[in-house]
Amino acid sequence: MPNPDVQPFVPLELVTNRVVDDFVPLLSELSSSFAKMPEDKQRTAVCQNLEAAVNNPSATVFVHYDTDTGRIISTATANWDKEGWVDDVVTLEQARGRGLGGMAMNALHGCFAENNVTVVRLTSSLGRAAAGNLYAKLGYQEGGDVWRAPLNEQTANFSQAANGLFTTNNCTIPIGNKAWVSGPDHSIDIDPSQLEKGLTHANYMLWQEGDTGITSANYFSETPTSPGIAIALKLAGYAQRPTRLYTLQTNQPL
Numbered sequence: 001m002p003n004p005d006v007q008p009f010v011p012l013e014l015v016t017n018r019v020v021d022d023f024v025p026l027l028s029e030l031s032s033s034f035a036k037m038p039e040d041k042q043r044t045a046v047c048q049n050l051e052a053a054v055n056n057p058s059a060t061v062f063v064h065y066d067t068d069t070g071r072i073i074s075t076a077t078a079n080w081d082k083e084g085w086v087d088d089v090v091t092l093e094q095a096r097g098r099g100l101g102g103m104a105m106n107a108l109h110g111c112f113a114e115n116n117v118t119v120v121r122l123t124s125s126l127g128r129a130a131a132g133n134l135y136a137k138l139g140y141q142e143g144g145d146v147w148r149a150p151l152n153e154q155t156a157n158f159s160q161a162a163n164g165l166f167t168t169n170n171c172t173i174p175i176g177n178k179a180w181v182s183g184p185d186h187s188i189d190i191d192p193s194q195l196e197k198g199l200t201h202a203n204y205m206l207w208q209e210g211d212t213g214i215t216s217a218n219y220f221s222e223t224p225t226s227p228g229i230a231i232a233l234k235l236a237g238y239a240q241r242p243t244r245l246y247t248l249q250t251n252q253p254l
Contacts, residue, residue, distance in 0.1 A: 008100065009062040009076070009107035015050045019063075022072035023050065030090040053077060058115075062107045064091075064100055076104035078111040086122035089131070101134050109138075118250050121220070123243040132244070140246040144221040147238040220245050 012019065023046045028035035034042065053059045058081060064074040074091040078084060086108055091100045112120055123146050124131045132142070219238055221229070222245065230240075 008064045008103050009074070010065075012050070012054060012061040012063050012075075015047060015054055019050065019072065020046050023075070026072070026075055026090050026092060027088065029093060030088060053079075060111050062104060062111075064104070066095070074100040074104060076108055078108045080112060080115050080117050082119075084108075084112040084115075084117040084120040086120060089122075101131070102138075105134070105138055120248045122246050123220075123241075124246060126242050126244060132246075135246045138248065140248045143245040143247050144223045145225045146241045146243045146245055147219040147225070147233045148241050149217045149219075149236065149238040222247060 020043050024039070024042050027046065028042075034045070037045070050061060053061045056079075059077065059079045061077045062075065063072045065071065066073045073095040076089040077087040079087055086105075089101065089104055089108075091098075091104075109120070120140075122135065122140070124135065136142070217238075218241075219233060225233070225240070233240075
């Protein structure tokens with residue numbers, strides 16, 4: 001077990017080839033789709049995303065270096081705007097069981113506290129039972145569904161009639177390439193065709209900002225998706241992700 005008096009996670013300040021070398025296996029364990037990418041594309045994606053995060057004043061990438069090898073064996077990222085978002089919490093398989101996951105979350109919560117964040121969200125794959133148990137112990141409430149649409153000309157097919165029909169309550173960009181769109185509560189009586197137009201308009205507005213590197217729109221709700229909203233999401237090019245939303249909310253900064 002690591003010494004509890006030593007802070008094992010520090011902010012990443014510089015993206016080097018060695019850092020990219022360490023992040024490729026980490027993210028391969030986190031994402032099966034990333035693991036299947038050619039190595040050159042993996043390295044390019046890691047470099048671009050880390051550079052975007054390191055240079056973003058509203059994001060911090062935390063890393064833990066192995067004391068024996070000096071290599072990065074665990075990482076977690078904090079993003080914040082109106083709310084805080086936890087992204088890419090992962091530890092190499094051979095380094096698990098040391099309590100690094102909990103320490104990573106403590107580092108993130110400390111960062112959120114410094115930035116007066118009172119609501120923190122994260123998503124986790126349905127199959128990651130250990131991660132879900134950790135989030136529950138930390139006070140996170142398991143919530144609704146997550147949907148994703150790639151941002152391209154087809155999903156951003158703009159209709160002027162959609163303008164004003166849908167308002168994003170929260171839109172942030174974790175590590176430079178994912179926009180999060182806050183959806184309405186499932187109990188709201190809403191016309192799916194109107195929501196579809198609104199979602200399409202929101203996607204168009206995000207797509208216009210393509211020079212920032214946004215590649216997908218991610219819709220979430222704190223409650224399970226109703227059939228009507230699910231229809232609207234599918235019509236707007238969204239597909240449900242095999243993940244769950246977790247939310248930690250307090251009246252005071254974490």
